[in-house]
Amino acid sequence: MPELPEVETIRRDLEQTLVGRTIEAITIHRDDILRETEPRELREAVAGRACRSVRRRGKNLILRLSGGAALLVHLGMSGQLYFTDGPEEPPDHTHVVVELSGEGRVVFRDVRRFGHMELVPSGRVADSSTLRNVGIDAMSDEFSADYLAQMLEGRSALLKGALLDQSRLAGLGNIYVCEALYRAGIHPEARCNDLSGGDVRRLHAAIHAVLAEAIAAEGTTISDYVTGNGVPGSFQDRLRVYGREGEPCGRDGCEHTIERIVQSNRSTYFCPGCQRRCRAR
DNA sequence: AGTCAAACCTGGGCGC
C-alpha cells in the first residue's frame, strides 16, 4: 500500500496527535514484526518517553523519542498506523498498540505483515537496518532533474524498475510510477538510456507533481490504507491510469483505452496513445 | 556489477 504520499499523510497526522505526548506503555501482540529489536527492549525504551518529532524518509517513518531513542516504522503493503481515542477493541491484525498518557493510542496494524518496526539509538537512525539502503527522498530538494538524469544515465534496465529502486530514489511505488510515466508521456517499457534530456525533465516534473497532488488529497486508498487518523484518502478518484484497464484515456483528443501489462510480476497501466517509447530501439 | 523473477504473508474476489 503506502507510498510516499500515504506515509507523508500519516506523518502529518501523527505530528499533530503524537508530538509532545508521553507514551505510557506499548503492547506488542506479535513480535515478528519487530526488526532487530527485542520486545522487552522496546517496552522498556518507550515507556514514559515523550514523542519529540515525526519525520519521514521515503516510505519510512521516524519517531524520535525523549531519552535518545527512535522508532522506525515501515508499513509494507497493507500496514496502517493511526491515532484513535475511541473505546473500541483493536481490530484483527493489530500487532502493536502505543498507549498514550491521558487518552488515546496509536495502532499499528498490518494484515500481510510485510511491514516492520525497529528501535534504534537516535544517533544510528541513518545506518539502521531499516534506513541504511534508502536513497534520496523523492520530495526532497536533493531530488532534482539533474539527479534523475545521473541516476538513469547509461543504464539498460527498465525505467520502471529503476524508479522503484528505493536505494536510488525513495518514495515511489507501483501506483505513482504508473501515474508519473503517464503524465510525462513515457512508455512503461522504456529503458533508462532511452530517455532524452527533455524526457528526463518532464519525468522529474511529473513525479513531483503527482506526489504533491496525492499528498494534498491525503493519499490513495484502494484497500487497506488509512491516514494517521484512521480514515481513507481520496487520490484514488484522481488516478488517470492505475487500475483503469479498459477505460478510456481521459486526455482531450485521445481515443485510446488504458491497457495493463505485467512487468517483473507487477501490473503496469498505461495509455498506448499518450505514452511513447522515447527512442527507436 | 547489473538486472530481474520469485519468495515472503494474508485476504478478497472470481469462476466452477
Next chain:
DNA sequence: TGCGCCCAGGTTTGAC
C-alpha cells in the same frame, strides 16, 4: 457453500 486460482500498494534474496 466450497474449493482453487489469481490478484494486491513492498522489499529482499538469489540466480543468471
